Amino acid sequence: MRSDGLDLRIEDLTVVYGGVTALDTVNITVPPGGFVTVLGANGAGKTTLVRSITSLLYLHKGRVRRGGITLGGESILGRKSPDIVKAGVAQVPEGRKLFPNLTVKENLLCGAASRSDIDGIDESLEQNLELFPQLRPLLSQTAGLLSGGEQQMVAVGRALMSQPALLICDELSLGLAPKIVHRLFELLTEINETRGTSILVIEQNASLALQHAADAYVLELGRVLIEGTADELRGNPMVQELYLGGGGEAHTSYAAIERPGSRPDAHGSRPPVAES
Amino acid sequence: MLLAFGNFTADPSVNLQLLIGGLALGAIYAVVALGFVLVYKSTDVLNLAHGEFLMLGAYFALTFLISENLNFFLGVFVLLLVMLVFGLLVHYGIMRRMVGQGFFAIVLITLGIATIIRALLLIFYGPTERARLDLLPQGSFEVGGATVRYVDLIIFGVVAACVLLFFIFFKYTRLGLHMRAVADDIEAAAAMGIDPDKVYAMTWAAAMVMAGVGGLLFGHVTGAIDRSIEAIGLRAFPAAVVGGLTSLGGSIVGGLVVGVIEQFANGHLGTKWREPVAFSVMFVVLLVRPTGLWGRKDLERV
Numbered sequence: 001m002r003s004d005g006l007d008l009r010i011e012d013l014t015v016v017y018g019g020v021t022a023l024d025t026v027n028i029t030v031p032p033g034g035f036v037t038v039l040g041a042n043g044a045g046k047t048t049l050v051r052s053i054t055s056l057l058y059l060h061k062g063r064v065r066r067g068g069i070t071l072g073g074e075s076i077l078g079r080k081s082p083d084i085v086k087a088g089v090a091q092v093p094e095g096r097k098l099f100p101n102l103t104v105k106e107n108l109l110c111g112a113a114s115r116s117d118i119d120g121i122d123e124s125l126e127q128n129l130e131l132f133p134q135l136r137p138l139l140s141q142t143a144g145l146l147s148g149g150e151q152q153m154v155a156v157g158r159a160l161m162s163q164p165a166l167l168i169c170d171e172l173s174l175g176l177a178p179k180i181v182h183r184l185f186e187l188l189t190e191i192n193e194t195r196g197t198s199i200l201v202i203e204q205n206a207s208l209a210l211q212h213a214a215d216a217y218v219l220e221l222g223r224v225l226i227e228g229t230a231d232e233l234r235g236n237p238m239v240q241e242l243y244l245g246g247g248g249e250a251h252t253s254y255a256a257i258e259r260p261g262s263r264p265d266a267h268g269s270r271p272p273v274a275e276s
Numbered sequence: 277m278l279l280a281f282g283n284f285t286a287d288p289s290v291n292l293q294l295l296i297g298g299l300a301l302g303a304i305y306a307v308v309a310l311g312f313v314l315v316y317k318s319t320d321v322l323n324l325a326h327g328e329f330l331m332l333g334a335y336f337a338l339t340f341l342i343s344e345n346l347n348f349f350l351g352v353f354v355l356l357l358v359m360l361v362f363g364l365l366v367h368y369g370i371m372r373r374m375v376g377q378g379f380f381a382i383v384l385i386t387l388g389i390a391t392i393i394r395a396l397l398l399i400f401y402g403p404t405e406r407a408r409l410d411l412l413p414q415g416s417f418e419v420g421g422a423t424v425r426y427v428d429l430i431i432f433g434v435v436a437a438c439v440l441l442f443f444i445f446f447k448y449t450r451l452g453l454h455m456r457a458v459a460d461d462i463e464a465a466a467a468m469g470i471d472p473d474k475v476y477a478m479t480w481a482a483a484m485v486m487a488g489v490g491g492l493l494f495g496h497v498t499g500a501i502d503r504s505i506e507a508i509g510l511r512a513f514p515a516a517v518v519g520g521l522t523s524l525g526g527s528i529v530g531g532l533v534v535g536v537i538e539q540f541a542n543g544h545l546g547t548k549w550r551e552p553v554a555f556s557v558m559f560v561v562l563l564v565r566p567t568g569l570w571g572r573k574d575l576e577r578v
Contacts, residue, residue, distance in 0.1 A: 084469075097461055106453055106457075
């Protein structure tokens with residue numbers, strides 16, 4: 001198993017879709033073995049950030065206009081997505097994005113696509129089943145028929161199958177019961193601490209993410225609006241007002257937060273339009 | 277009333293003969309449908325050039341096995357190898373640039389490929405080239421008053437072997453798994469480190485090789501290789517749709533069903549009824565089950 005997480009450095013990143021700027025001179029750093037969260041509402045550019053790191057912008061006709069992305073000191077910007085996975089980046093995509101017609105086991109095995117050590121893959125599979133014992137009886141189930149919580153476990157497990165040095169989770173909490181989300185975040189912390197995997201969590205659920213992350217960034221309309229340690233952000237009046245519901249009290253649901261100009265998502269529903 | 281147009285007969289040996297002929301034809305349709313399904317399932321492309329792929333296979337079979345007079349197994353090997361290279365050419369030369377473009381733009385591109393293949397074959401082989409493929413055993417035997425050709429049995433065997441091979445490939449190999457993953461969700465697959473580009477290239481190569489097998493087999497039952505072979509693509513289309521464009525097994529059953537129905541329409545109603553009846557069956561199936569008999573809608577629960 002890879003024991004050291006790698007650091008991710010995003011420098012002056014500007015991304016456009018056609019003529020529309022989705023990210024504007026964004027600087028974000030995940031230290032080696034760090035746990036960082038990027039907060040922001042719909043349309044802030046969070047998913048674009050993930051696509052930029054994993055080189056999937058081309059599927060959405062987006063492109064990087066300026067800036068750089070390095071992992072462990074090596075540039076990964078513009079490399080093909082299989083190479084980026086091989087370099088150590090794994091992701092839990094927004095909306096889970098399991099392969100609905102494949103079984104749970106096949107989904108997990110797809111996560112190991114970048115590896116060629118067959119014995120090691122079996123070992124990782126077993127590790128995942130120890131992490132998520134609920135999945136063991138479901139291995140031959142078709143993934144599309146699982147509950148949302150089970151699907152998210154498969155999605156996290158699938159990402160871990162590549163033994164990543166950096167794990168990116170995009171909207172882990174979306175559409176899931178608070179109890180399951182809490183459990184998943186605890187697991188991320190455990191993975192971060194025991195395996196040393198660097199973790200980047202993209203979230204709308206600010207209070208939960210700030211409980212677990214060490215550093216945090218707030219993205220708004222494609223720019224980094226606020227950055228600091230998670231404690232600093234929790235104490236920041238603007239963050240409290242916009243993302244923590246005013247009182248500084250931890251909310252587990254984003255639905256409780258009202259904010260002019262944002263789409264208040266009802267808990268358990270997906271946003272009607274895919275963020276770009 | 278309809279039957280009055282034809283020469284309906286209840287003679288069991290005639291009907292048995294039609295059934296056998298239908299299954300033989302259906303096996304050919306199945307090979308073609310398998311090619312359609314393979315590409316559609318993996319790359320989401322409705323490949324209207326598959327009939328032309330098959331034509332290419334038949335002409336190359338003619339070149340390597342008859343004109344060059346290679347040893348049968350060597351000739352087949354060379355044929356399939358050349359087809360594989362052409363498949364890669366189709367992907368890397370053309371289809372690769374179309375990934376992410378609209379469905380209809382891509383379908384039109386395949387129509388363009390079909391036209392180019394037809395034109396190239398016309399240029400290099402001329403309009404009148406007519407020769408026979410006669411490398412498989414030509415005899416036949418009698419069953420219950422009906423004639424069964426050895427060729428038909430061989431075709432059956434080859435089709436069954438291809439289906440089995442595909443099944444094993446998709447279910448038990450890593451590349452097969454990755455192909456199914458890309459078919460389910462290309463972006464998620466890419467995010468997992470699967471290279472969709474490689475998967476697509478393999479798909480086109482496999483479809484071309486299947487067309488090589490199909491061309492070789494079909495060349496043995498049409499009598500002579502000429503430009504009319506391309507029509508097999510359109511004629512096998514109902515088979516692929518009836519079976520469901522996403523099901524490999526369905527394409528086999530669809531092929532056999534449509535083949536038998538066509539032969540009965542041919543025998544009892546006359547040749548001109550063959551295609552209208554086949555397409556009517558397709559329409560009825562589509563009305564009742566829009567995904568075809570064995571096609572499935574993607575399971576998705578969000």
